[in-house]
Amino acid sequence: MKRQIKIGNVSIGGNAPVRVESMLKVPLSQKEKCVEQCERLLREGCELARVALPSADLAEVLAWLNERTSLPLMADVHFDPEIAVAAMKAGCGSIRINPGNMPLRNLTEMTRIAKEREVVIRIGANGGSLSARQLASAEGDRAAALFLAVKEQADLLLEHDFQNIILSAKSSSVGDTVRANTFIAQAYPHLPLHIGVTEAGPGDGGVVKSAVGIAALLEQGIGDTLRVSLTDEPEREVRVGYEILKALGRRARGGDLISCPTCGRRRADVRKLVALIEPMLSDLPDGTTVAVMGCEVNGPKEAKGAHLGIAGTPTGAVLFKEGVVLGEYELETLPKILPEFFSGTIKSNQIR
Numbered sequence: 001m002k003r004q005i006k007i008g009n010v011s012i013g014g015n016a017p018v019r020v021e022s023m024l025k026v027p028l029s030q031k032e033k034c035v036e037q038c039e040r041l042l043r044e045g046c047e048l049a050r051v052a053l054p055s056a057d058l059a060e061v062l063a064w065l066n067e068r069t070s071l072p073l074m075a076d077v078h079f080d081p082e083i084a085v086a087a088m089k090a091g092c093g094s095i096r097i098n099p100g101n102m103p104l105r106n107l108t109e110m111t112r113i114a115k116e117r118e119v120v121i122r123i124g125a126n127g128g129s130l131s132a133r134q135l136a137s138a139e140g141d142r143a144a145a146l147f148l149a150v151k152e153q154a155d156l157l158l159e160h161d162f163q164n165i166i167l168s169a170k171s172s173s174v175g176d177t178v179r180a181n182t183f184i185a186q187a188y189p190h191l192p193l194h195i196g197v198t199e200a201g202p203g204d205g206g207v208v209k210s211a212v213g214i215a216a217l218l219e220q221g222i223g224d225t226l227r228v229s230l231t232d233e234p235e236r237e238v239r240v241g242y243e244i245l246k247a248l249g250r251r252a253r254g255g256d257l258i259s260c261p262t263c264g265r266r267r268a269d270v271r272k273l274v275a276l277i278e279p280m281l282s283d284l285p286d287g288t289t290v291a292v293m294g295c296e297v298n299g300p301k302e303a304k305g306a307h308l309g310i311a312g313t314p315t316g317a318v319l320f321k322e323g324v325v326l327g328e329y330e331l332e333t334l335p336k337i338l339p340e341f342f343s344g345t346i347k348s349n350q351i352r
C-alpha cells in the first residue's frame with residue numbers, strides 16, 4: 001500500500017484522488033499579487049502550489065503568504081540548503097529540492113529539521129538540471145539519469161528513516177518522462193509520485209504533450225499528484241490538469257462537455273453555443289454531462305444520454321434534461337434561456 005502524506009489539509013498518495021497542482025508565476029516580492037494568484041488558483045480547484053524561493057530572506061514573505069491563503073504552498077528551492085532550512089523554520093509545510101543542484105552532503109541536516117517539523121520533502125529531478133556526473137552515471141540515458149538522481153537522494157532520506165517524501169522526475173521529452181517515472185514507481189512503490197512533463201510549452205502543443213505524458217503514466221497506475229507545465233497562466237494549468245483527469249474518468253469537476261465537431265449537416269452554430277455554455281460549466285455539479293450537437297443525426301441520442309443536452313434542428317434547438325425533451329427553442333432565444341436551463345430555473349412558458 002502506498003504511503004499517504006499530508007501537506008496542509010491535502011492528502012497525497014494512498015487512496016487519495018490524484019491531486020492537481022500549479023506554481024505561482026509572480027515573484028514573492030510582489031506579495032499582494034501572490035495572494036491574488038493563490039485565490040484564483042483555489043477557485044480553479046488547485047490543491048497545492050509551488051512557490052519559487054530564490055533566497056533565504058524571502059522565507060518570511062512565504063510565511064506571510066501562508067497566513068493569507070488556504071492554498072497549501074511548497075517552497076521550491078535550488079542550490080542552497082540554507083534556503084530550504086529557512087523555509088521550514090518559517091513554517092512552510094513542504095519543500096521541493098532538485099537533486100541536480102542540491103548536493104547530497106547537505107541533506108542530512110535538512111532531513112533532521114524536516115523530521116522535527118514534519119515537513120514534506122519533494123525530491124524533484126528535472127532533465128534540464130542533471131549534472132554531468134548524473135548523466136555520465138547513466139551513460140547518457142537521460143531517463144535513467146533522472147531516476148538515478150532521484151534514487152540517490154531518496155535512499156539517503158530513507159536511511160535517515162525519513163518517509164515524508166514525494167518523488168518526481170520530469171523532462172520536456174514525453175518518452176524520457178514516462179520511462180523515468182516507470183523506473184521510480186518500480187523502485188519505490190510505497191512512495192507518492194508527482195508527475196508532469198516539464199516545460200511543455202504554450203498552447204495546443206503544451207497541452208497535448210502534457211496530456212500524453214501524464215495519461216500514459218496514470219493509465220499504468222503511476223502518479224499521485226500532477227502539474228501541467230504550460231507557458232500560460234497557472235489557472236490554465238489547473239483547468240487542463242482536471243480535463244486530463246476527467247478524460248481518464250479519474251476525477252470530476254464541474255460539467256463535462258460533449259460537443260460535436262460540426263459538419264455540413266449542422267443546424268445550429270455549435271461553436272457559438274459552446275462559447276455561451278463553457279463559462280457556465282464550472283458552476284454545474286461535478287460530473288454533469290452536457291451535450292451540444294449540431295443536428296438530428298447523432299444529436300438527439302447524445303443529448304438524451306447526457307444530463308443536459310442541446311441538439312440543433314432545422315428551425316432551432318431542442319433542449320433535453322435527463323433524457324426528457326423540455327422543448328424546442330428558437331436559436332436567437334438561447335442566449336437568454338441557457339443560463340436558466342443550466343441553473344434549473346427554466347420556466348415552462350418559455351417553451352415554444
Ligand code: SF4
Pocket residue numbers: 260261262263264265266267293294295296297298299
Ligand atoms: S452531430 Fe450532426 S452536425 Fe454534428 S458532426 Fe454529427 S452529423 Fe455533423
